[in-house]
Amino acid sequence: xxxxxxxxxxxxxxxxxxxxxxxxxxxxxxxxxxxxxxxxxxxxxxxxxxxxxxxxxxxxxxxxxxxxxxxxxxxxxxxxxxxxxxxxxxxxx
Numbered sequence: 001x002x003x004x005x006x007x008x009x010x011x012x013x014x015x016x017x018x019x020x021x022x023x024x025x026x027x028x029x030x031x032x033x034x035x036x037x038x039x040x041x042x043x044x045x046x047x048x049x050x051x052x053x054x055x056x057x058x059x060x061x062x063x064x065x066x067x068x069x070x071x072x073x074x075x076x077x078x079x080x081x082x083x084x085x086x087x088x089x090x091x092x093x
Contacts, residue, residue: 001035002079004071008064010079011045018044019079026075035075042082 001024002010011019020042024035039055050067053059062070 001075001077004068004074004076007043007071007076007079008045008050008067011043011050014081015045015047016085018042018082018084020082021079022077023071023074024077025073038074041076043079044084 002021007021020040022040023038025038027034027036041055042053044051048064050062050064051059052062052067052070
């Protein structure tokens with residue numbers, strides 16, 4: 001599981017490539033603690049902008065700070081590349 005800052009670092013190193021990751025929220029304490037699935041999100045980082053598409057299909061452009069505020073409490077399962085690219089700069093840079 002990745003924290004929101006870890007996911008942002010992961011995405012930043014792969015700028016322009018879209019990844020999907022299942023979001024979870026921790027619930028409970030101690031031995032009774034579980035992670036409740038929230039849904040699958042798709043993310044792309046391009047420069048200082050984070051594009052996030054939620055389970056409903058709504059897409060938003062976020063700053064890195066807004067990403068941290070919205071997703072700070074979430075934990076993410078391993079991100080998987082979707083094969084979509086929004087920026088070909090990494091290929092030709």
